[in-house]
Amino acid sequence: MEYDAATMSPPPVKGRTFGRRRRFGDRIFSNLTLIFALVIVAILLGLVIVLNIEAAPSISKFGISFLGSSSWDVPKESFGALPAIYGTLLTSAIGVLIAVPISLGAAIFLVEMAPSWLRGPCSFLIEMLAAIPSVIIGLWGIYVLAPFMTPIERWLGGHLGFIPIFHGQVFGFSFLTAGVILTLMIIPIITAVSRDAIKAVPDHQREAMLALGATRWETIRRAVLPYCRSGLIGATILGLGRALGETMAVTMVIGNAYKLTPSLFSTGTTISSKIANEFGEASSGLFIASLVELALVLFGVTLLINVVARLLVWRLTAVKEAS
């Protein structure tokens, strides 16, 4: 292993035994750290390989139609992922739609308006929301949020029932409740990443806009937000990635019915809650393989989303470092 100048290794002393011995110890240690670092890469590769092997029976049996079929019949061994994919996308979309305005507002408040003594505590409290374990949010969701959502859903159904998404019977356990739960869970990450993006906007952008006579809101709207747009999009996508993979809280409030319906008040399922509910009891090979293929779909989507989000957030910080 060659050390480059940046890491400041002493030049090797050639032909002297103590020098060689010192290099020897360093080499062992650096190779040891390398091995542990490679463990991380190996786990990631192992995940991809193992999921693919485990899902192989289902992939070869159903092919691409797995993604488009909505049957889930265990005795007949006919499996399709569509309702689970639909539920995952729908609940995540609801979560992101509600969470983005709140998080963006909170981030603007934290950077542009809050007095400095208030910034730290406020950020800390919002981030604390992310520390509450998912299963506890789910417990709260069953006994507090779901009963609270029932009258809201009934009101929406009464006044806007002519729109298909607000049509249907109300249980409290629904796509909408799951979406609201996801909102609560992704507000912290979207707020934190947007806050950092807004903070990275150089002050001269604001000063130039204010000097033109703009109000503070106009400065934020026309100078600050456009400047850090890619960071804000990255924050949203990171939130989306979190929402797609969320399991316990959603499983506890979505009602777990495998169906495809436009109604937000209907019980439903997501990829992760389908797996959580059935993987432990799955016995036949094809059943297990189908559940693993669901996991593979989830893994692929979150992988893609995280890579895109990282690239967007990185680009912004790179711009900041260059300026």
Place this chain on the structure above:
Amino acid sequence: MSERNHLRRKWFNRLMLVLSGCAAGLAILILALILGYILVHGISYINLNFLTQAAKPVGEAGGGMRNEIIGSLILIGLASILAIPVGLMAGIFVSDFASPKMAATVRFASDILAGVPSIVVGIFAYAILVRPMHSFSALSAGVALAIIMVPIIARTAEESLRLVPNSMREAALALGITRWRAVLSVIVPGALTGIITGVMLSLARVAGETAPLLFTALGSNFGYQGLTKPIGALPLQIYHYALSPYADWQHQAWAAAFLLLLLVLCISILVRWISGRRHA
């Protein structure tokens, strides 16, 4: 005309600023509602039996979560033993030994690993450990939790190691010691608060993880019976009891949620306190 325009802009400005303040307030209000409800509701069901007794079978009143509390501690301990060396050494590699290209690769892998949904990690642990060993086990659950901890530890360790000034590295090497001694006796101690913070954050995260335990630890009414046997854990029991129709079990779920939340909050506040002191 321009006067009215000016007034309109001024009021719109105020409206939007107030709205963004409200958004921040709303986020904090939600936290207060959830925390307040669980803490107030949960503490009323905490009692000595809950802490010291094992779970009773269906239909019998009473019982507690002693086994699950111990089970959770065992799982967290096992995951830490597996994850801390890997995370720390990987962090050292990236900050002090890797070429820029290797550093980027490992960092990327660990970022991606951090984003993998925890239920997928559970399936992975099931496939590589539970099925070959023909039994749900504490070991497989520990491995699943460790996989979740590693990227968090590696990333925070790397970041705090890089914060150690290069002059410290130069000074250590100028004394004539080898690089590995310099890393272990100067650089790692210099970054220790940051490293500990990262470990504590990862502990707070896995203490409440439930999804990866569903098909690894499974849950057990008998307490700890060895690493290759199923084991109970607090978050698993919260999940099972929350969905049960028995009031007594639901109360125990609240009590367990209180206990778990208290643990997680204490860690979060401690982390905040430590890192706040470091920056001051």
